[in-house]
Amino acid sequence: MMQSDCFQSEAETPWEDAGPGIQRQVYGYGDPLMLVKAKFEKGAEGVPHQHPHAQATYVASGSFEMTIGDQKKVVVAGDGFYVAPHIWHGCVCLEEGMLIDAFSPCREDFL
Template sequence: MSTTTLQSSIFQVGNETAWENLSPGISRQIFGYDDKIMLVKVKFDKDAVGSLHEHHHSQVTYVEAGVFEVTIGDENKILKAGDGFYVPPHAVHGCVCLEPGMLVDVFSPHREDFLAS
């Protein structure tokens, strides 16, 4: 028996899921989630900056399209479509989009701050 109290709809359809504008050149779609996990797509224009930040969530990200310079802690790496990265809880991280692209983020637990808006 599940004790989950928070949950998205069972199916999410891309062209029916709203995009939220986050900052110039960056927008996101929130897909499936419950209190333990969340999937988010983030679209970047060229030169858009995902500012350095940290959070208590574990994060795994897949580069669906584009090229990004990703910083995690003291490490930087250029990643392109088909690559991915892991961000441990409280690690400072961010990115710069070098070619227009899309990141697919998975967070555990869910990003409660994303649902508060």
């Protein structure tokens, strides 16, 4: 398993395309944990998906219609949400914004 450097600089961390209107930066990671920043343009959709990782997310800015399993809620800056492993989830960005995701274990598919 790879591990990130101890420190990450926003200016030196590349943005990667993560779908139409979505970009992400991968921050600190190691075997048990990964931190990822995702920015969304208004109207961008995080298509419904599931993965074996637990996910906790902080809404840094914007607003999103979030669906987790059979629950749907609008989340705004300052809110957060948790997605258990293997639960289908997705979102629609209602107002341009940024999500800060923590995954456990590390999302090796992002490296």
